[in-house]
Amino acid sequence: MSVIALFSATYCGAEAIAARLVAETGRTLYTDDDLVARAATLSGLPTEQLQRCFALEPSVFNPFTRERERCLAWLKLALAERCRDTDWVLHGFSSHLLPPSIDHVLHVCLIADAAHRIAAAGGDKKGMRAKALRRIEAEDRLRAAWVRSIKGEDDPWAASLYDMVVPTHTLDGDRAVALITKGLAAEAVQPTDPSRRAAADFLKAARIETGLAAMGHAVGVSVAGGAVALHIDRPVLMRERLEAELKEALATMNIQEPITFTVAPTANGGDAYRRYDADRPSKVLLVDDEREFVQTLSERLGMRDIGSAVAFDGESALEMVAREAPEVMLLDLQMPGIDGMEVLKRVKATHPEIEVVILTGHGTDSHRQECLRLGAFAYLEKPVDIEVLSDTLKQANERMRRNLENK
Incomplete structure (x- = not known):
């Protein structure tokens, strides 16, 4: 049939x-x-x-x-x-x-x-x-x-x-x-021996692909003619090291077949390939009405393997929280429309699992105390050292994950 x-x-x-x-x-x-x-x-x-x-x-x-x-x-x-x-x-x-x-x-x-x-x-x-x-x-x-x-x-x-x-x-x-x-x-x-083998190859490829996915690798896999092909859809910075890592991962799955690799050319642009690490902050929402500042900050955090998206006002930030479920938020206080303090209140009321780090250039001691009372993870002032900020976001991410695990 x-x-x-x-x-x-x-x-x-x-x-x-x-x-x-x-x-x-x-x-x-x-x-x-x-x-x-x-x-x-x-x-x-x-x-x-x-x-x-x-x-x-x-x-x-x-x-x-x-x-x-x-x-x-x-x-x-x-x-x-x-x-x-x-x-x-x-x-x-x-x-x-x-x-x-x-x-x-x-x-x-x-x-x-x-x-x-x-x-x-x-x-x-x-x-x-x-x-x-x-x-x-x-x-x-x-x-x-x-x-x-x-x-x-x-x-x-x-x-x-x-x-x-x-x-x-x-x-x-x-x-x-x-x-x-x-x-x-x-x-x-009609089913034939070749089409049944193709179905078996599809199953084997899917098992390999999910095995790699469980290790954090987003790699396309196909199996045909007794060979395994891995398809990497992004430019690779250190190809030999990645291929060695993937071969080692396949060895743990007892894959003995010949392996070939195809990699997206650098000319295609886009971010370089990286393995997903659940312990690394990868869903950080940056909220600040200073567009050039927050976009540059996002790029600098990306260079430190911290994945982020940006919102330029409180309304957009709340919409993204509802739609995208960020794990950590970096939030400015003084913004037009809904200010950072109000965003903090609403986020903690509806999504208490999100850790919020305040980063402001116009705060006071009373602001600091109020933000911490409302549940902010940390309160930082501009200008901030990028390494201090990176470490703070990583610590916030770690606490968020611990809290989820303890639920």
Whole structure:
């Protein structure tokens, strides 16, 4: 039996078609939620963190944490485990994680024209068209970003990505299901020894990738023809040392196959490759209305392996706290709008686990006492020695992690 992999637009009847395919073919349905649940069990990571892989944009801290890449590794492992069977229907974003080398997969895209989707979203009701259209456009942007990140294709509905594209506005449910089940009989999607080996290679690659991820390495892995290929998507400063480190890590996993490396050229720009270290501050939010100062500070901290993002006012800082979950905050007191003292109060009320370090050039002894009373980890004054600041942020990060472990 072949696997059916469905990717769909919203408001085109995809859920009903998937349910009918399951009923008529006797297969089981596997969705993104199922994949996330299994990946959470395998990795111990929170489901919310894994689900963020499907978000429009990765976390602003991702350049340091490589959270998205490491979560994707666990999602691929959960999917690769499932690929040992062939009697299932996969529906969702995760259909694009299946490698093209697994031939016994019928890739189907379900889509409908704008008029059909707007009506299905309630846009045919008075005054609801614009709202329905905005909702559809937002969902389409989400799918486009996902397909671009996984396949490098700007058009999520491009025919080249699928074995068939099914327009559900011209085909009712009966005909859509009939067309898909007919496609299952095609010789090109029948299981063969090579396609089964490709599924086994996918599983082995996923196990290696998650093993490296558990050691802090965000490295793409592929297995084919009895060889392991590691793909490093960033420039490497000391390549020989990194390759030796990765080979040593593979040896601990009892990987005996030949290993090849591909590394992104330096000309591609971007940050250099670094291993993620959970003990190193990598989610520090810098909040200061002096833009040049805080941007320069972020760069200087990055040179000391401290990952940070910046906000230029209290309102933006609070939005980022709600959205990005920083672990440590470096906070100025005097800012227009919501000042630093008020930000400190609100952060400690809603996210007490975040350690807050005050860095101000206009503080007083009463300010110091009040900040410490409200729960600030430390109170520093500008100008501050960069090494003192770095050490303080590391100590704040250590306390945050100890507190989480003791919960």
